[in-house]
Amino acid sequence: MKGFILKEFLHILRDKRTxxxxxxxxxxxVLLFGYAITNxxxxxxxxxLDQSNDYVTQAITQKIxxxxxxxxxxxxxxxxEAEDAFRKGKIKQIIIFGPDFANMMTxxxxxxxxxxxxxxxxNTANLLSNYTQxxxxxxxxxxxxxxxxxPVIQIESTMQYNPELxxxxxxxxxxxxxxxxxxxxxxxxxxxxxxKELGTMEVLLVSPLKPYQIILGKVIPxxxxxxxxxxxxxxxxxxxxxxxxxxxxxLLLLQSMLFIFMALSLGIFISTxxxxxxxxxxxxxxxxxxxxxxxxxxxxxxENMPMPLQLLSNIMxxxxxxxxxxxxxxxxxxxxxxxxxxxxxxxxxxxxxxMSVKKFKVRLA
Amino acid sequence: xEAADSKTVIRVRNLxxxxxxxxxxxxxxxxxxxxxxxGFLGANGAGKTTAIKILCGLQKPTSGEIRVAGYDIYxxxxxxxxxxGYMSQRFSLYEDLTVGENFQFYGGIYGLKAPVIxxxxxxxxDELGLTHIxxxxxxxxxxGWKQKLAFSxxxxxxxxxxxxxxxxxxxxxxxxxQFWEMIYSAAQKGITVFVTTHYMDEAEYCSRVSIxxxxxxxxxxxxxxxxxxxxxxxxxxxxxxxxxxGKNSR
Numbered sequence: 138m139k140g141f142i143l144k145e146f147l148h149i150l151r152d153k154r155t156x157x158x159x160x161x162x163x164x165x166x167v168l169l170f171g172y173a174i175t176n177x178x179x180x181x182x183x184x185x186l187d188q189s190n191d192y193v194t195q196a197i198t199q200k201i202x203x204x205x206x207x208x209x210x211x212x213x214x215x216x217x218e219a220e221d222a223f224r225k226g227k228i229k230q231i232i233i234f235g236p237d238f239a240n241m242m243t244x245x246x247x248x249x250x251x252x253x254x255x256x257x258x259x260n261t262a263n264l265l266s267n268y269t270q271x272x273x274x275x276x277x278x279x280x281x282x283x284x285x286x287x288p289v290i291q292i293e294s295t296m297q298y299n300p301e302l303x304x305x306x307x308x309x310x311x312x313x314x315x316x317x318x319x320x321x322x323x324x325x326x327x328x329x330x331x332x333k334e335l336g337t338m339e340v341l342l343v344s345p346l347k348p349y350q351i352i353l354g355k356v357i358p359x360x361x362x363x364x365x366x367x368x369x370x371x372x373x374x375x376x377x378x379x380x381x382x383x384x385x386x387x388l389l390l391l392q393s394m395l396f397i398f399m400a401l402s403l404g405i406f407i408s409t410x411x412x413x414x415x416x417x418x419x420x421x422x423x424x425x426x427x428x429x430x431x432x433x434x435x436x437x438x439x440e441n442m443p444m445p446l447q448l449l450s451n452i453m454x455x456x457x458x459x460x461x462x463x464x465x466x467x468x469x470x471x472x473x474x475x476x477x478x479x480x481x482x483x484x485x486x487x488x489x490x491x492m493s494v495k496k497f498k499v500r501l502a
Numbered sequence: 503x504e505a506a507d508s509k510t511v512i513r514v515r516n517l518x519x520x521x522x523x524x525x526x527x528x529x530x531x532x533x534x535x536x537x538x539x540x541g542f543l544g545a546n547g548a549g550k551t552t553a554i555k556i557l558c559g560l561q562k563p564t565s566g567e568i569r570v571a572g573y574d575i576y577x578x579x580x581x582x583x584x585x586x587g588y589m590s591q592r593f594s595l596y597e598d599l600t601v602g603e604n605f606q607f608y609g610g611i612y613g614l615k616a617p618v619i620x621x622x623x624x625x626x627x628d629e630l631g632l633t634h635i636x637x638x639x640x641x642x643x644x645x646g647w648k649q650k651l652a653f654s655x656x657x658x659x660x661x662x663x664x665x666x667x668x669x670x671x672x673x674x675x676x677x678x679x680q681f682w683e684m685i686y687s688a689a690q691k692g693i694t695v696f697v698t699t700h701y702m703d704e705a706e707y708c709s710r711v712s713i714x715x716x717x718x719x720x721x722x723x724x725x726x727x728x729x730x731x732x733x734x735x736x737x738x739x740x741x742x743x744x745x746x747x748g749k750n751s752r
Contacts, residue, residue, distance in 0.1 A: 140610025144599065151598040151639075336592030343558045343588040343665075344611045345580055 141346075141354030148328065149358060159320060163366050166312050167373040181265055182210035184222050184231040189238035197250070197290075201232065201272050206265075223255050230254045230265045246288030256296035266294045309374040310462035311433070313367055314455045317393065318400050318429050321363045323421040325404030329355055330417035333408075352493075356401050363397045364390075383469030389462065392479065396458045399482050402489035403454070409496035429455045457481050509535050511663055511694045512557065517566035519552050526552040527563070528717040534696060536662075539689050541708030542698040545745050548714040550698050551667070557696070558588055558665055571662045584612070587656035587664040591671040595640055595652050601627070602636045604655060612659035619658070626654040646677035653684055657693070664688065666697040670704065682707050702738040711737070713744050720744050 149155050183201075187194050201207055210228050213219065219231050233251035235241070241248045252269055256262035270292050281287050332338040332355075341351050367390075374380040382389075407424070411417040432446065433455035442450065450456050457478040464470040464478075472479070512534035519527040526549045534540045544550040555561040557570055559579050568575045571585035588594075595604050602623060609619035627633045630650055635643060643651075649669065656664050666685075670678045682704065685695050689709075697708070705711050705725060712722040721728055721744060725737055734740045 140607055144596070144603070144607045144610075147599055147603060148596070335594070335597070336590050337594045337596065339560065339590055340588055340594040340608075341611065342560055343583065343586065344608075345583040345613065346611050 138350055138354060141350070142357050145328070145355060145358040149362070155324070159324075159362055159366065160369070162319075163312070163316050163370045164373065166316070167309075167370055167377060180208045181206060181230065181261070182228045183207045183265075184211040184213050184219065184228045185209055186213040186216065186219065186231060186233045188236040189234055191237075191239040193239040193242060194234040197234075197273060197276055198232070200276050201269060204268070204272055206268050219253060223253070228255070229261065230269065232269065242288060242290075247291050248288070249291035249293050252292055252294040254294065254296050262296055266296075270294065309370070309380050310459045310466070312374075313370050313393070313462060314396070314433065314458050315426070315429055316366055316370065317363050317397055317458075318425055318455060319421075320366060321359055321397050321400030322404035322407065322425055323418070325356060325359050325401050326407035326411065326417040326421055327414050328359075329405065329408035330411050330414045334413050352405060356405070359401060359404075360394075360397055363400075364394065367393045367397075380466065382466055384465035385471065388472060389465045392458070392461050392465070392475075395479065395482050395486070396454070396461075399454050399486040399489070402486050402493065406489045406493045406496070409493050428453055432456070433459055454482060454485050511536050511571055512540075512696065513567075513569040514557075515567040517553070517556065517568060518564045519549075519556060519561070520564045525717050527556070530566070530719055532712060532719060532722060534663075534694060536694055537689050537692050538709045539685060539695045539697065539707065541705050541711040542696065542714070543705055543711055543741060544698075544714030548745075549717040550714050553714070554665055554667055554696070554698060558586060559583055584659070585662045587659070587661035589652050589656040589664070589666050589669055591668040595648060595655060597641045598639065600637050600639055601632070601643070601651060604640065604651070605658060608655045609658050614659060622658050622660075626658065630654060646673055646680070649673055649677065649681060650684060653681070653688075657688065661693065663694040663696060666695065668698055668700060670699065670701065678704070702736065702741055705737040705741070713741060715744055715747060720747070 149159070185198055187198065198209075202209055207230075211218075211222055213222070213231070216233070219233075222228050222231070231253040233253065235248070235251070238248060250273060252266060254262045254266045273290055273292060277287065277290050329338075332341065342348070346354075371380075371382075371389075375382065403425070404421070407420050408417055411420055428449075432442075432450045433453045461475050461478050461482075464475050510533045512532075514530055514532050517527050517530040518525070528549075530553060542550050542554065552561065556563045556575070557568065559575060559582055563575075570582045573581040573585070575582055596607070599607065605623040605626070606619055609622065614622070623636070624633070627636060632647060632651070635647070640648060640651075653664075653666075653669065656666075670681055673681070678701070685697070685707075689695050697704075699705065708725060710722065710724050711728060712719050713728075714720065721731075721740070723731065728740050729735070729737065732740045732743055734743065
């Protein structure tokens with residue numbers, strides 16, 4: 138067994154392409170998303186509706202505009218203009234100061250700035266809103282150094298068009314899911330198919346090794362690599378994006394293990410159906426990757442799909458895993474709330490292992 | 503319980519293998535003795551691959567009594583597997599591992615301890631005169647060498663029987679000769695060699711030859727005995743005479 142696992146590692150390490158896919162891809166994917174968003178946040182066009190126009194609001198406006206992230210596209214004078222500007226898509230955010238801002242700050246604190254953000258692009262919306270809040274808070278901190286009694290300025294942030302920010306941080310759960318699927322299912326199915334293609338599988342079957350030992354030997358290296366990969370993606374998403382981790386990390390890692398096992402059993406199942414590496418590759422691509430990307434809710438929200446596709450999405454393991462990740466990371470939910478999804482993944486794993494064992498036996502009989 | 507003749511290493515009685523209504527092996531009976539080079543001949547589709555797979559435990563027979571290396575293939579499959587080596591036409595070595603790593607891996611799956619593997623590797627490479635390529639990746643090695651290495655790897659656990667399924671497919675005549683020298687030297691050490699082949703000149707090298715037609719063994723004797731019986735000049739002629747009588751084979 139030990140020798141088997143060692144040999145499998147050697148296969149992987151010797152193959153530079155595999156290594157590149159294994160470790161290059163997660164980094165590139167996560168960073169791609171990262172850069173796409175940081176580029177967009179430069180010079181974001183915003184509108185300003187300043188109903189007081191006093192020294193405080195002017196100072197804040199100045200500070201926001203000089204940050205380099207925002208460009209004042211429109212100076213507005215009436216709240217009604219806001220809706221119109223959003224509709225035309227000219228601006229992404231509107232900063233609204235109420236009347237008599239500076240006076241109110243001292244007479245009836247706390248005062249608040251209203252922030253309207255176009256959340257149809259949820260990632261950008263969230264970043265814009267966060268940036269603005271940070272800048273305002275920075276302003277308050279600076280002022281408080283001179284006048285410690287200065288009250289805080291509250292921000293009332295409203296997301297227009299997509300108030301729940303659906304799709305925010307969608308890419309991290311999606312990326313983890315796709316990569317784990319790719320590495321676990323595709324790589325195992327290809328590596329088993331390769332043994333068949335080269336004829337080494339026959340020799341393994343003639344040897345005293347039990348079929349389960351052969352499968353475990355093939356699978357264990359990929360379990361480890363997939364797990365390391367999941368950790369890398371989580372680390373990157375936390376550092377590059379500030380992806381929150383509201384729930385239990387242990388639970389998340391355990392769930393990832395479950396999903397990895399699911400994907401591996403799927404990979405083994407695919408390999409029992411294919412005799413060559415090419416077949417395994419094509420089967421994984423069409424049976425796994427495309428549905429995973431298209432139907433799991435990673436890119437297209439499942440709610441917007443036609444009914445037949447919504448039903449079809451239920452048999453996508455990735456859909457359930459994405460729900461689990463989001464529940465844990467974003468909503469901070471515990472096992473109580475995701476036992477149904479967990480059970481579905483567990484049943485899928487059992488199903489694929491059962492099918493593979495059956496196939497394996499048929500081949501030997 | 504029949505007292506197993508210690509000289510008989512493979513004993514096949516009434517072996518039948520059916521795939522649905524198709525009979526791949528129709529009542530095979532034969533014995534193979536220790537140290538023999540047993541040639542297993544037949545046209546494509548005559549059923550020899552099925553038979554070799556059953557003997558190696560890759561497939562289960564429909565019925566029949568079969569003992570390999572003295573063990574029953576139904577009840578003692580593990581013991582059978584420990585005592586046989588197997589090499590197929592496709593060489594069964596890993597192209598992206600070094601020669602040494604291949605030996606190490608195959609020694610490992612037969613449960614050999616690390617020092618034993620090292621000692622066997624050195625010994626086998628020494629016999630081949632290929633010690634200098636121990637750390638070479640298999641991809642960089644010529645085909646003829648790979649094939650000899652595959653044979654050595656099949657012997658790493660000192661099996662009593664080694665099954666060779668068309669081991670010389672696609673290699674040049676000189677390498678084939680050298681390969682048969684290896685087979686001879688293994689047989690002289692008491693290892694039984696069970697070999698299938700398409701080359702009739704190779705059949706001449708075997709101690710005994712069985713020729714399968716349509717799932718049955720039509721002839722089984724030493725090459726000289728067969729030539730005499732069928733009044734033929736060469737094994738090729740014997741084979742053609744027999745194969746023509748079959749329905750399934752051309």
